[in-house]
Amino acid sequence: MxxxxxxxxxxxxxxxxxxxxxxxxxxxxxGWVLPRWLTFVVTQGLAKGLAVMGVVLxxxxxLVSFGQGLYYAGGxxxxxxxxxxxxxxxxxxxAALGVAAGVLLGALVGVVVARYRSIFFAMLTLAFxxxxxGVLIKxxxxxxxxxxxxxxLPTLLGLPVPADRAGAIVYDVTIGCVxxxxxxxxxxxxxxxxxxxxAIRDNEVRVQYLGGSVRRAIYRTYVLAAGLAALGGxxxxxxxxHIDPDLAYWTTSGEFVFVTLIGGLEGVGAPLGGAVAYELVxxxxxxxxxxxxxxxxxxxxxxxxxxxxxxxxxxxARRRRRTSP
Amino acid sequence: MSAAPLLEIENLTLRFGQVEAAAGESxxxxxxxxxxxxxxxxxxxxxxxxxxxxxxxxxxGSIRFQGRPIVGLPPEVIxxxxxxxxxxxxxxxxxxxxxxxxxIALATPCGGDRDAWTPMVTPARERTARALLGQFGLQEWxxxxxxxxxxxxxxxxxxxxxxxxxxxxxxxxxxxxxxxxEDKYPLMDxxxxxxxxxGVTTAFxxxxxxxxRRYARRVVVLSEGRIIADGPPARVLDDGRGRGFxxx
Numbered sequence: 032m033x034x035x036x037x038x039x040x041x042x043x044x045x046x047x048x049x050x051x052x053x054x055x056x057x058x059x060x061x062g063w064v065l066p067r068w069l070t071f072v073v074t075q076g077l078a079k080g081l082a083v084m085g086v087v088l089x090x091x092x093x094l095v096s097f098g099q100g101l102y103y104a105g106g107x108x109x110x111x112x113x114x115x116x117x118x119x120x121x122x123x124x125x126a127a128l129g130v131a132a133g134v135l136l137g138a139l140v141g142v143v144v145a146r147y148r149s150i151f152f153a154m155l156t157l158a159f160x161x162x163x164x165g166v167l168i169k170x171x172x173x174x175x176x177x178x179x180x181x182x183x184l185p186t187l188l189g190l191p192v193p194a195d196r197a198g199a200i201v202y203d204v205t206i207g208c209v210x211x212x213x214x215x216x217x218x219x220x221x222x223x224x225x226x227x228x229x230a231i232r233d234n235e236v237r238v239q240y241l242g243g244s245v246r247r248a249i250y251r252t253y254v255l256a257a258g259l260a261a262l263g264g265x266x267x268x269x270x271x272x273h274i275d276p277d278l279a280y281w282t283t284s285g286e287f288v289f290v291t292l293i294g295g296l297e298g299v300g301a302p303l304g305g306a307v308a309y310e311l312v313x314x315x316x317x318x319x320x321x322x323x324x325x326x327x328x329x330x331x332x333x334x335x336x337x338x339x340x341x342x343x344x345x346x347x348a349r350r351r352r353r354t355s356p
Numbered sequence: 357m358s359a360a361p362l363l364e365i366e367n368l369t370l371r372f373g374q375v376e377a378a379a380g381e382s383x384x385x386x387x388x389x390x391x392x393x394x395x396x397x398x399x400x401x402x403x404x405x406x407x408x409x410x411x412x413x414x415x416x417g418s419i420r421f422q423g424r425p426i427v428g429l430p431p432e433v434i435x436x437x438x439x440x441x442x443x444x445x446x447x448x449x450x451x452x453x454x455x456x457x458x459x460i461a462l463a464t465p466c467g468g469d470r471d472a473w474t475p476m477v478t479p480a481r482e483r484t485a486r487a488l489l490g491q492f493g494l495q496e497w498x499x500x501x502x503x504x505x506x507x508x509x510x511x512x513x514x515x516x517x518x519x520x521x522x523x524x525x526x527x528x529x530x531x532x533x534x535x536x537x538e539d540k541y542p543l544m545d546x547x548x549x550x551x552x553x554x555g556v557t558t559a560f561x562x563x564x565x566x567x568x569r570r571y572a573r574r575v576v577v578l579s580e581g582r583i584i585a586d587g588p589p590a591r592v593l594d595d596g597r598g599r600g601f602x603x604x
Contacts, residue, residue: 223460223468223476230449230460237447240409241464242435242521248469255472 055210062202070202072314074270076307077209079103081263083290083302084216085256091225091296092249093232094148098156099287101140101163102133102257104279106264108167109133111180111274122185122192122204126265133261137254145250160279167276179275182268201269208262209303216299219255228252260287293335295342304344360423362387362525362557368407368417370581377403378414379581385525390552391559392572392589399578401561402444405527409441410434421525436465440523444530444561446514450503454494454513457502458485461520485520491550492516508539515547519556526551528560532567540564544571569593 062070082099089096106129113119113128144155167174174180184192192200219225227248230238235245268274277283290309294301309328316327339346363385370378377400385391393401406412408419410431419427426434435441449457460468462485463476489495492512497505502513511531518526531547532540548571551558559576562568568575568589575592577585585592 218475219472221475221477222472223463223466223474224470224472226456226460226476227464227468229452230464233449233451234447236443237449237517238464238469239431240435240441240447241461241468241517242432243464243469244430244432245469251470251472 055206058206059203062199062206067198068314070198071270072310073307074198074202074205075267076310077205077303078263078266078270079287079290079310080303080306081209081212081266082260082287083294083306084212084299085259086287086291087294087296087302088216088219088228088252088256089249090291091232092228092252094249095153095288096156096253096256097153097281097284097288098158098160099256099260100279100281100283101156101160102136102260103264103267103283103287104160104163104167104274104276105136105257106130106133106261107182107268107274107278108174108264109261110182110265110268112173114183114185115180120183120186121189122187122269125185125269126208126262129261129265129268130258133264134254134258136261137257141250141253141257145246145253157281157284160284161281164276164279164281167279174276177276179273182272182274184272185269201266204269205266208266212259212262213299213303216259220299224248224251289332291342292332293343295339295345297342297345297348301342301344305342308343359387361385361420362389362422363408364418364420364423365408366418368404368414368419370403370407370412370414376400376581378407378417380417381578381581381583383576383583383586385557385559387524387557388555389557389559390548390571390573392568392575393559393561393578394563394565394568394575395578398580400581401578402529403581404578405441405529405559405561408434408527409439435521435523438521438524439527440518440521440525441527442511442514442518442529442531444533446510448502448505448510448513448517451501453499454489454502454505455482455485455498457513457517458488458520461517465521488516488520492519493546508535508543511535511543512546519550519554523556526556526558528558530561530563532562532564540567541570565593 065073082103086096086099109129109132110125113125119125119128140159144152144159147155168177184194184197186192187200187204227238227243231245231248238245264278286309290302290305293309294305312331313324313328316324320327335343341349361384363383365381365383368378368381375398381404393404395401403412407414410426410429410433414427418425421434421437421439424437426437449460452460459477459481462481468476486495486498489498492515494509494512494516497509502510505513515528515531528547532543535543544567572589575585575587575589576583577592585595
């Protein structure tokens with residue numbers, strides 16, 4: 032047998048924790064000083080950014096999911112059902128329930144989709160999300176049909192959330208959840224599974240002949256992506272205060288893919304920054320061109336694809352590295 | 357007391373339409389052997405490797421590795437048991453740096469398809485990867501994408517990835533194909549030095565009879581899915597020339 036050195040313990044890096052804590056503190060404080068409309072847009076961007084993160088994780092293996100709306104809606108509707116049917120009001124309970132619903136859905140659907148690649152994977156994920164959309168539309172008595180259902184203001188750790196401060200509090204809860212998700216994803220990206228997904232994109236055969244199960248790696252990542260999207264759906268539901276079947280519609284999933292193209296596939300900041308930028312562009316486009324906002328967003332997409340084929344975030348990071356001494 | 361066989365193949369059969377890719381092959385590999393597998397194109401050499409490693413499933417016959425039946429097991433499980441392989445066309449992670457290729461090869465068998473939490477790059481694992489690349493003479497290429505390696509380097513990296521698994525049996529599919537004549541022997545010298553030093557049982561498919569004569573300790577000749585000769589290189593190759601099955 033080839034003799035190799037004994038591997039050491041893997042320990043997470045500890046440098047920069049103070050900076051990270053200061054950044055999170057500053058982000059939390061911003062929620063109380065930014066105008067209400069801006070905290071709403073940023074919260075919505077960050078909530079969708081969690082779903083985009085999942086798309087990015089899969090795309091690193093060359094898999095494009097056009098169906099993350101399934102889990103985004105799954106998380107949101109878990110909140111809606113828990114509030115309507117069980118009377119659950121606690122935000123932490125909603126978050127746990129929503130993520131559990133997304134993970135469970137992902138674990139079921141993942142068994143099927145993890146067998147497929149390329150366009151077949153994309154179409155299957157899209158098909159599953161459209162099945163949920165159809166159910167949400169048709170099951171009117173339970174789901175509210177195309178009208179959806181309202182989401183009452185939750186309590187936070189048992190304390191009521193005042194309506195006039197709800198925006199800032201939901202924003203802060205979102206910042207906290209996103210910080211936790213970023214930490215988990217950073218660990219994932221640095222882990223063997225994170226690296227293996229990039230290896231799968233290059234050569235599945237070699238992965239198999241290294242003793243790795245390609246299907247297992249994709250399945251696990253798919254379930255993780257589902258959980259992230261579901262958490263995003265929960266936060267989006269809190270933020271908007273209303274949910275409807277469009278959350279599972281293909282255009283929602285398409286938005287997540289679009290934002291992935293904006294950000295690129297490297298790092299954890301790109302999906303979040305891209306999602307917030309997308310929400311801002313959409314808001315301004317809707318304000319100044321209410322009858323042509325889709326066209327504005329489409330033109331923005333074309334410009335980005337031509338000027339930044341690897342994504343804005345990645346391209347700018349590369350340019351910065353090239354110009355730094 | 358003689359050692360137990362590492363690999364036992366019995367009456368393996370597989371047809372592709374009218375072509376018999378394996379027609380009742382039986383073969384035993386003992387620990388520490390360095391075996392050359394030769395034969396004309398279409399003789400079933402690569403098919404034999406594909407059958408052993410689970411890429412193909414035989415229609416009948418058995419394959420036992422360390423006494424355990426392995427027919428029907430998926431390639432990743434067979435690899436996990438200790439059978440590594442390289443390919444005629446090197447199977448690399450072309451867009452990733454050479455060092456990252458080896459790091460992934462080191463981490464994957466240790467639950468890399470499950471572990472989403474512990475860091476893949478540890479100082480110890482990086483030292484191991486660099487040492488392995490040094491053994492294969494690739495230390496100058498660590499930061500470059502694998503796609504930029506010359507053909508000989510790609511072949512070496514392909515074997516290094518398999519060797520990173522610490523296999524008990526290593527199967528090399530035409531390790532010198534596509535490599536220039538002057539690079540063949542240095543490449544094989546490097547491979548053989550590493551594999552013999554570590555005592556890895558090795559079987560390599562090869563078309564170059566000079567390479568086989570120089571490096572193999574035992575030669576197996578395949579033709580139309582059958583083993584038609586098996587023995588020391590001098591006897592098999594000289595006999596083969598006389599009987600014409602080597603074409604030279």
